[in-house]
Amino acid sequence: MKKKRKNLWIVSTITIVAILVLWWLVTDKLGIFTSNTLPSPIKIVRTFIKKLSDPNPDGATLFKHLLSSLKIVLSGYLLGVVIGVPLGIIMAWYEKADLMVRPVFDMIRTVPGIAWVPVMVVFFGIGFTSKAVVIFIGAVVANVINAYSGIKQTKQVHLWVGGTFGASNWQLLTRIALPSAFPMIINGLRISLGGAWTTIVAAELLASNKGIGYMIQQARGILRPDIIIVGMVVIGAVGTLLMLPIELAEKKFMKGGKW
Amino acid sequence: MRMEQTGKIKNDFIVCSNVTEEFPITGGGSFKVAEDLEFTVRENEFLVLFGPGQCGKTSILNMIAGFDLPKKGTIVVDGRKVEAPGPERGMVFQTTCLFPWLTVMGNVEYGPKVRGVKKGERRKRAQHYIDLVGLQGFEKSFPVKLSGGMKQRVGIARAYCNEPVVMMMDEPFGHLDAQTRYLMQEDLTKIWQKEKRTIIFVTNNIEEALYLADRILVLTNCPTKVKAEYQIELPRPRDYTDPKFLKLRKEISEIVDHTL
């Protein structure tokens, strides 16, 4: 069995190497694709290194762009979590709240985050606020949904047991429902962070003068696919890295394993 | 291939010789489940394998069924060596394992279907077995809507419908409540009497063993061997309170190994 595993690893590595080699052949060596359409992998690595310190051609270095995007994402996201999670919990726990808020909420949630960009731009212009608000809306929606599901799937049996111990409604919520909803709430934090990151890229494609989305949009205009691809890879990598703190928090708080 | 046609009862219908089975354990070494295990099964006999929990009874069934192969030794069923699972050796699992996306009818007719039996014929056959286990009217229900006892009945009908030469049952009533368990024991006896089949039934419940069996093999802890053999000649349906029943119950309970 172990030998089979090792062989499969080799297959995977060979595939990746083969793709990279093919890519390089098709661009650099044979020139089937010009560097205006598909740059060779070597060029991309070079551009990446260059862009770390070079503010040309779009006005800022890679770090500056990233920082700008991250600032907006984290502000909108954190506010969205702070408002969304409690809102979801309240909606799930108090039936009146559910009946009143749900219909409006259901209408809002089908609108993809970026669709709000034009509205916010008209209100706040191009800049920090408009994009942060768009991120905020997306983060609230995702966290409400997950917190709501988490509380709703509290096992009735557990609540009854709490009741036999004389727990008040508040205690039932905080001591029983919340802990059991924890996995879903964490899941909501994770999904909304991923969504927030995607949304900021989209928002910057449309309405920005800095940020990583802006960087790839500009690069398209001046026919620099190498910058675009560098941007895409960075976007993917940062997106994955952002998830790490949540994964760590999850492992730490759920020492007991899956619930 | 039905037994009734041949008229002659084979004594060595199933033969297990020198069966040794072991599993590797983490940290090195291996855990011997069985060593030089030997026994035979008579055709159409209701044989019960009785023993303490975790003593390898399920492994034996798995080997006869063909899911696992013994490290040493052979198992021969009706003259053929066992090398892979097959429709002539049916099994009813402890956790039922019904196909959740198929209805009761779909589950029961699955065996004949994959073996190419035509629709009309297999529907008739499946219906016969659904009726036999007492589930008329539930043909179109999905397993998710059935109770534990009903699911096991479907499992029994499904195995029966494939007309295997031997049926193995791995503590099929273990997860049922006491009441349902008694009912199922009664029903299984009735079903088996109506359509005789070789059955190898595994249980760690002594009452169940005595109620159902023609013959009981008492097994030891791992590595498992046959410790004792009891031929049960009480008339059916058996009475749990009959003095002979109770005498056997006491005797076997004392002789069986205790669980670790």
Add this chain to the structure above:
Amino acid sequence: MRTKTPAQERRDKIVYGVLAVGIFVGFWYAVTKLTDFGQIFPDPITIIANIGDKFINPIGKATLTGHILVSLRRVMLAFTVAAASGIVIGVTMGWYPVVEAVFKPVIEFLRPIPPIAWIPISILWYGFTEMSKYFLIFLASFFVVAISVYSGVKSVDPMLIRAAKMLGAKDNQLFTSIIIPSTVPYIFSGLQVALGNSWASIVAAEMVQSNEGVGWIIITGQQSSNMIQIVTGIVCIAVVGMLLVMIMRGLENKLCAWNKQGR
């Protein structure tokens, strides 16, 4: 806590739903009419009137229906291709370890890149053609479906396979009668997420570069500071999005009825 009958629950939902929407709309109306907010944001009646009007009179190249159909067409074409190929790849990946070894690293590398990040390169490669939209929607759906289906195949209960073998199923029969039905719920959940992604992606793609479609409606509204048009666009997007969700859910209920556990 008194429990309610299903009929009472439905009645409550409708009553409170109407009440909630009514209060929301009323609040919206009051705010636009009584405060300065009304300078930048239109009141609900104007919006509804505009929507009605735009079904008959075109915005740009087409009426509302035309734009909606364009966006839908773009999504459905690419989504179908992505779904089909995603299912095929996902299933083969789950069943054949070699296929898994080949495809998994590539998918894992490309998956974290959000579809929207592909927009610039897509436009660069395919220009202002429909292909750039199809390419994007394909990316938005393919990975999700493939991974979902792959997980489904990997999670098939091995006991069910055992039972099927015992009953006499051969390898290819195992595949069609056990693996595939087992995986259907996973396929569905993957398709639902992929469809949602696709709808969001087409809106984004149309906002960045298009001359028709629901995304175009919003972005041109922004460019001419026409809030009425922007909100009209948003309403369309929300409604169509909701319809897509409802259709998928309906299909799921039909095909996965056996999965629903009774409470």
